[in-house]
Amino acid sequence: MPAKHLLQDTQIDFDEICQDDLPEGHKFRQYSSPALLMDDHIVFGTQVLGGGCSLRLPSQAELLEAVKPK
Secondary structure, three states, rough: OOHHHHHHHHHHOOOOOOHHOOOOOOOOHHHHHHHHHEEEEEOOOOOOOOOOEEEEEOOHHHHHHHOOOO
């Protein structure tokens, strides 16, 4: 299941960004796929330099735990 489906099922508002549509050098091209950022903090994924990488998607329970207010 794509990351956006996990987010849609949680009713969390989000913006989807396709890294391929971003210009070279854009800061959002420097994150793994998928990556979830909240207020410029990485909730899921990682920052990468010199190329992208793909990660295993979290379960919906893991995603909800990650975005839960601390």
